[in-house]
Amino acid sequence: MLFLEYPKCSTCRKARKWLDEHGVSYLDRPIHEEKPTVEELRAWWKQSGLPLRRFFNTSGQLYRSLGLKEKLEGMSEEEQLQLLASDGMLVKRPLVIGEDFVLVGFKPEEWQNVLG
Template identity: 55%
Template sequence: MGLTYYGYPKCGTCRKAKAWLETKGLNFQEVNIAEAPPTAEELRNIIAVSGLELKKFFNVSGTKYRELNLKDKLPTMTDEEKISLLSSDGMLIKRPLVFGEGKVTVGFKEEEFDNIWTN
């Protein structure tokens, strides 16, 4: 099945994660998260597999997040509204987002990638 890597080419953290995946020889499909964000259905699946809270998928340091004042709006939104919002704009999603083989990582921490993608 391989992995799907959602990243943004101008993001330094994404470039580090992509280089890590390539160095380890892992097969992955690269998707520009700004041009083709995951659909709401894909996000539901990714979130379920991850076991993480939905709020962990938001790019809280992003410009869009601040522009939309999501810090104040998210607490009153339903999970479906949040997923719909994330799927509408890839720049709202914390990146890189890597998933496949029943595993998910959000963001890039080398130790976490070592534990999840090489074991």
């Protein structure tokens, strides 16, 4: 299982603690240093069944400074994927990628249902 996080993010720290407390093994990947590729993002998005918009870190400074709330609607899915891949700070975190699931953001109830 792959765990993508930004170590300075308090939500990511809570998620890591949850994984550790529940004995879930994972491979840690700092999203800022090893940003996801377009191919990875496309695969995770398709696997998740979620709208692509959910993969954007809408509370992040970069998202706001680029005015993406207004711009995303007019962008193609390919343009959005390229944008997400351009900077890991645009990607909602944490992300947990398993063989048959993708978790976007930290929601303990959802994580409990999927990871046990």
